[in-house]
Amino acid sequence: MKIIIKHFSYYVVAAMLFSTTLTSCKEDSIGEVDDIPGLGGIDWVKGPIDQWIKDSLVTPYNISAQYKWDQFEFGNITKNLVPPDETQVVPLLSTIKKAWTNPYVEEAGKVFYNKYSPKFFILSGSNEYNSEGSITLGTAEGGRKVILYGVNLFKIKGMTGYDPGRDSSFVKDWFLHTIHHEFGHILHQTVLYPVEYKNISKSYYQGGNWINWNDADARRDGFITAYSSSAFDEDFVEMIAMMLTEGKVGFDKLVDSIPEGTSSHGVTKAQAQAALRQKEAIIVAYYKNTWKIDFYSLQKRVRTSMNKLF
């Protein structure tokens, strides 16, 4: 028995060597590679919008903005979305440029901005509707890619059907808030904010339950928005987004608007206001110490540019 196996294995080895030798005589080269359709991204005959994006975003800031539909740029392929209307693309991107890019570039310089800004903007014409009834405004992936939804609903001064009452807050709370929010994430993911920030409202964070709170209730607990109360990081970037898009005056007004009495979690008006002011102070110091940015000056630039849009 043993012998047979032994013999057998000799043959196997011999045969293997034999066949290996022969096959290795066959020489394969990669040869000519065909033009693979879609390799290197989608391709089309460029038009004026593409030229604008190239001149205004790609060349100066190495930021690309994709407005043509590509399903696979969107995380959840089961959602029904539509691409942007071409007439919306330049107004939206130039608004973001004015109220986000320019203030940061003027305040912190092009090197800082080009190093940390997300590089891919993906635009969806419609909102993303979620099954529980909420709407997704924007998403960011890895500090590189930002998806903005609802582009077809965007309206600023000078566009047909612009209604200042409705549209100015829409653009502020929707697009500009989203982009400042996501950029805040990139900053703190690069250099974390001081740990004291997490202690300010430590016992009042809601986690996923934030969706059941409104902003006014959240403010009574010392959070600037309901979403702030979901997690430390969200609180931090919501503060940045709210302070920048509301401006100093608007932000002070929100803090002052907290009513007398105590919240359902037992936070008094004075405690809630103090919490918001401490968070503000830490953010201002964080911008100064970490990024050499004067936050109040940045805030002023953002608001000034926004005032021109609405």
Added chain:
Amino acid sequence: MKRSFLYLLFLTTVFFSCENSDDKVFEESADVRLNAALASYEKQLVEAPYGWNAVVYPGGGGSYGFYFKFDNKNRVTMLSDFSDAAAAKSKESSYRLSALQTPVLVFDTYSYLHVLADPDEDVNNGVRGEGLKSDFEFSIFPDSVKTDVITLVGRKNQSRLVLTKASQAQATAYANGDMAKGLAFNNIAKYQPYFKRVTLGANTYEITVNQTTRSIKLTWLNGSTPKTFTTSYYFTPAGLAFVSPLVNGSQTITGFSNITWNATTTQVGLSGGGANGTIVSAIKPISVDLAAARRWWQSPIESGGDWRSATGFHVNGVDDAFKVADLKSGESIFAFYIYQPGASSRNDLFAPIFYDGKNIFLDYGHAPATPTFTADGRAIFTDAGRYGTLPTSGPAIESAKLLYDASGFYLIQTSDETYDMVSAKDAKSWITWQ
């Protein structure tokens, strides 16, 4: 024996591994063939000299007419029958041919086509998050491409897009706004009475149009036997086209042409089946479903359910004419109007139902007697009491007053579980029960 068999086995292995032939089933690689296919599809789209007539059949039902003109710079110009504006004014957007799992025609910036697919329900009266379940990415299959017809299937919602090569005359007609003229048919919604009829040649048809689902129902009498025919429709430069034609004896109707709207007489004129006609209103159905009223009353008793209406009565062209949706009970809001047959052994219940954020409840209401079912198919309601303390005036009182109208109501079954209850007095008031 065994050993030689083994040698033989090795020998064959060796021969096989020596074989160096590279036979291909196809002469060219997959990529080359795919590129060629994409190029040929694009060429076909672009080289149709007068563009393409198109019909979209969304996954959610219905049918919509379009006109496409493609150029070789990834641009497409469109008209659509979705609205008067879209039928009259062309819009340019972009398209491309892409290789996904199959070759795909993608309309990659917003156009009239995307209006149907838009998940914003305000855009198309569809479902929030879904729209009308239409598409803007369409798979091309080898058998979908013929010289003059291209049939494509949507990738997400399986809607269908059928392109038919347009003639020079059609292209001119689109440019002249002929499709927009056909949309005058939509004025049929302005007729106040519920029932509309048109006589074409020897036949009189009752027309029931649902503009939301793009369906049209024709009812006629064959002797004394009622016949019905239902189809989807869309608009073309020639007028309104039926997705499937009606064949009624010697008359075949494929759609309506020469559509006109006379704002003075508020009447739609049209041609169809080789004859001209005018849509006129009627105060009763062309064929009364004599058993419908009793069936409507009986079915909730058997199933244990009730009839509900979200908007109350439509009167003289006004939805929710009595504004029942604005009713309140304390802080609680209006939920729906109810008709509960057999609420007690003596009477039914006709009342607004309120919602307090957790539960629905009855505050007050009318108690009609069991309706009288007349031999000509009407239900007549009479006052037999009340529930709770009725307000002295307002939507509930107005609604009951109309319900107790002595002429009574026809019950029109619109689906398995829905009825329209139409005033027999003038057919200008009705309520939809579901």
